[in-house]
Amino acid sequence: MAKAAKSASGAAKKAEARVVEAENKMYELMLILKPDLLESAITKKLKEISKFLEDGGAKITMEDVWDKRKLAYNIKQYSEGIYVVYNFEGLTSAMRELDEHLRIDNDVIRHLLTTLKEGYQYSKFDDEVEEEEKPRKSTPKPAPKRVEKKEEVVKKPEPVIEEEEVEETVEEVTEEPTEEVAEEKVEEPKEVIKVDKSDLDDKLNKLLEGDDLNI
């Protein structure tokens, strides 16, 4: 019996507490407005909404309009939106009406109503700086290389002869020069390219102007 009485009194207290809480609560309302609204239309809309809130017995403590911002995904085929944030103290009973009112409104793409804890202070956060992806920049380079290779094939016979000469000398010398041969081989093609660089540039420009290269 005692337990039942205790539980009953506890329930009554809880109910009282609920009623007390139900009177006033801190809320945060976030809206996304259509991006194609004019400035005059936006101010009108905001006045309407603030009026609606005050008619429902709410005290607006903060109103903040963000700049036009890219959405993370398309909503109703819009890729941008105007964000508006309200902080207000309002009755819990009026929130259902607010929710429906915003849901029906055509200029509001999306809205979010959340409760705030005591001692909350609104603070604006910095937007992140978007950096372009670097690896994609390297992709355009391969196209000119392909063209160069074709012309290198034509001009190879000269270095081939030199290499043969080098090999003959290598046979005379001891085992060490294998490394030198490798170095010389690397150097030779560079010289060939240096001679023809000006011609190559002209050819490349002609090729690039003529056709659209699909890389």
Add this chain to the structure above:
Amino acid sequence: MAKQIFSTKQKHPLGKRRCAFCTSQIEEIDYKDVKTLKHFLNGFQKIKNRYYSGVCLQHQKQLARSVKRARHMALVPFTN
């Protein structure tokens, strides 16, 4: 209060890292704070496992809630 930068470097080995929110003394995670939320998102924009991010259970629950709110308001994508 607003600017809290989390380091993404691995100071501690996996599974032994400390909660970033507890160390910076953040009690509530704001859904508007996209910069910090993105530290705890995957390459596929999924919420990272607690084992990898080192967030304590209390904050992980808050984080999940705020990420879902941010997704609803198109601040953070659902998938990538």
